[in-house]
Amino acid sequence: MKRIRVAFFAEILEKDLDGATRTMFQLIKRIDPRRFEFLFICGVGPDELYGFECFKIPTVNLPINSGYSMALPGLYYYKLKYKLEAFNPDVIHIATPSLLGSFAAKYAAQRAIPVISIYHTHFIAYIDYYLKHAPFLIKAAKSLTAGGQRAFYNNCDKIYVPAETIKTELIALGVEAHRMTIWKRGIDTRLFSPAKRDTALLYGVTGNTYPTIIFASRLVWEKNLETLIAIYNHARHIALKVNFLIVGDGIAKSACVQSMPDAVFTGKVDHETLSVLYASADLFLFPSVSETYGNVVLEAMASGLPCIVADGGGARDFITHGENGFKCIPHDASDYIEKIKMLLQSVALRRQFAEESLNFSSNFKWEHLAEIYFNDLHQMSDVITPQYQQL
Template identity: 25%
Template structure:
């Protein structure tokens, strides 16, 4: 019977590991993968300055929520892909379909699987992936030694839910890069927001605490507190910052002619780089700009970024109508053009309070540009207050504006620019990705060590009854659990889709936004938008559908 089971496994190499249990600790396959004593010694003796040789040739399934759009998750993930591929790992990439492909791996022979889904109405860069089966993903890529989840959301959650149904799941490492709860609080109306935050905490705590999860990377102290509150095991939390390309983002990219074009009368050039979306703090930035104009402060504000949803971008642009003579929108920039925009500016303004890290802050500092940021989220751990920039209480517009005034002092601007550059030079991508590689190596080594752990009684029983269990019992149990998990995904997906479709509709979204901001809509610059929103809603609701 054992022989028949072995032949069956050989005939179906691409199927999920439905028949494998911890009882197979003494199996030949595990022996071939690792000799614990020798590998443990090699990991201990290898220099941490080098890539761990243990990982060379290992198969890593990298699952990311974003690959292609210009954002922090895409850029961080791409740098890791290039690093691991260059050092000899076998990679397969799984990501949602994306209309954008400005950022993509330079190595063309890496396997890439795109999953279909529903683009978020307010941010088409991000997609809620339709339910899928893990077995289908494995068939189109490979069965991995390691699963790495970058910024897990709709894709990563489905992976975690299905992985935990397996008798012997692969080792999982995840990088918590997007604070979905903070986005929910900003984007959804009150009751929906509170329910979303609660539900996210429950789901994340449940999924992140499974035995297959070896490491949870987090970018800042605020996110650590959130994860602990959600129920993530503290022993698995590892802080991981971001790297920055100090050759690309460099003060040498400064273009004085471009600076003169932006500020022909010697104004201070302020820059903000991010996706144009409501959760990025543009209402706060618009208030800062209006105050500066009221105080006759000479400045130009360069806003770098865009949004695939033109209505969302138009709504943000309207916030700056009262100060439009002082504001320049560039649209999306990448590469040398983005580096020039950073370095040709004088001061970086960061107004988002939803960033888990804030890679743009580090890029600005690498470009020799000091930063003023609201003191919440990732930037709080990056900026050295009074040295590389300033941190301001999140709702304190007056202090923010006063600090902008300080940078009229050229010696202060020059000193902070040098300090900011020096700080950024200590945070290279090579150092960051090397830390990830060593966590991958330790996670896989520990996973295989536990897999081989001797259990004499269980192993004796396994050798007697393995054929029956693997051929009859386990496939039924695991298949039932997987199908139940997929059914649960479908139910949750439909619940989420209904909320997103309703809230993403321009009638509901604009009217809902205005209702949440009753105290300010009667200000002069909001009144026309208020009337327009309700007229549009009434017109669409009363027009017969064709």
């Protein structure tokens, strides 16, 4: 049986760096070596993954996003070209529309190799934050980004998008609808579960028995941290006796600590610890409007935690307002406070949201999503390609 050869391009292949890499590894760890042969091309990663080679190329660190780097395929142009020609891929998977992604897309186009991509990051939503000190550049930057996204994704044969909201926004940018397939994300309900509740551990973290509101994310400004800080200040202004538990790390952490002096900051924690914190808290708060999907919201829901999220970005698609959570006006701290108070005052409402969230999250299985992905690779590899041009 001939194995299908897949060249997999990604900037970074570190297992738990963020939601995008966690999604990639859910697929990578399920590769059947009897059916597939993978070649991973990345800037940062191990020498091999599950028995398959990782071909690493030079990178440059990104000053606007600590901990992230960008691969520079131009510095390894011929080495990378020869590696790919020796591998002779049937399908190309591109994680990101970056320099590396553009190289892969051009290589695929000139050889008529089918391309699959998963839409991980809604870059255009970040521009308001990156250019908040130069607002006169925002319109031009969004136009440039939209053009780049449109050009890249319209050269992909299949794009997995996680939410109808994101699909609609991409169509508005000019990405062709027929290329997109709704492909959500899975959740490990054995890891994230109400059974992980440990009030003693939470007391050790907070030092009191007040209700605990948890926020979990990378601490970067594009997560709408200004609104999180405003909610905290509003809660303190009205003397609302709650704990704010902030889980995560990032370039904005020091500013958040300074702005929220009574909040509890855990830094980055492993998934086992995170699952206990979710299950032990009382409410999950997530004001980000830049999410492509919002893995943390689904994790909180699977933990039986009532959620209050922004009515913006992909994360809002999880919530049916008033049934399994609340959606708030994205930058209106008073709206969030109103919904927080409603939940804290009603045991019945918290129980309803928790039960509905558990029912909702139980439908998201990685095994099913992986089966779709690998079946699509198989179908795409059956496409007969014409003679290619020289790169």
